[in-house]
Amino acid sequence: YSDINIYSKFLNLLVLLGRNCTKLDHSYDLSSSKNKEMAEKIQYACNYISEHCTEDLNLETVAEIVGFSKFHFARQFKLFTNNSFYKYLTQRRIFMAERLLVESDYSVTDIALQCGFSNISTFIRMFKITNECTPTEFKNKYIVVRFYNYIRSALAVLLLDKSCVT
Numbered sequence: 001y002s003d004i005n006i007y008s009k010f011l012n013l014l015v016l017l018g019r020n021c022t023k024l025d026h027s028y029d030l031s032s033s034k035n036k037e038m039a040e041k042i043q044y045a046c047n048y049i050s051e052h053c054t055e056d057l058n059l060e061t062v063a064e065i066v067g068f069s070k071f072h073f074a075r076q077f078k079l080f081t082n083n084s085f086y087k088y089l090t091q092r093r094i095f096m097a098e099r100l101l102v103e104s105d106y107s108v109t110d111i112a113l114q115c116g117f118s119n120i121s122t123f124i125r126m127f128k129i130t131n132e133c134t135p136t137e138f139k140n141k142y143i144v145v146r147f148y149n150y151i152r153s154a155l156a157v158l159l160l161d162k163s164c165v166t
């Protein structure tokens with residue numbers, strides 16, 4: 001990677017963070033015990049989704065876990081997270097897939113299935129929307145980075161060994 005490419009990726013990261021870290025609706029008063037309880041339930045749902053995103057989750061199941069109708073849960077979830085339930089679930093699955101693509105030698109198909117996608121074409125399409133590249137392109141970019149870091153570490157060890165000899 002060139003410095004410009006890294007800087008560009010860093011700016012893209014900041015833009016994504018800015019889009020996803022919007023503040024709660026100011027009309028939602030969290031000092032109210034009812035609203036505080038609602039926030040806790042939505043937080044519980046988010047934690048549950050993150051921990052179980054590889055499973056066959058759906059809106060109805062998670063709504064039932066927190067004790068809401070699916071319609072009420074969908075509205076409250078969107079209000080608190082600024083994302084729909086399915087968009088949030090997909091983001092969690094893509095995040096997990098990114099990690100596996102970088103850290104493992106599993107195939108793209110295996111990673112898609114491990115991350116809860118039942119259809120490889122859906123996985124590739126959603127991954128491409130999120131990352132502007134296919135999972136294979138993403139993996140190949142990081143293989144180069146991992147190889148570069150490995151070579152750099154090996155050279156550092158060699159230089160340290162050489163300096164200890166003299």
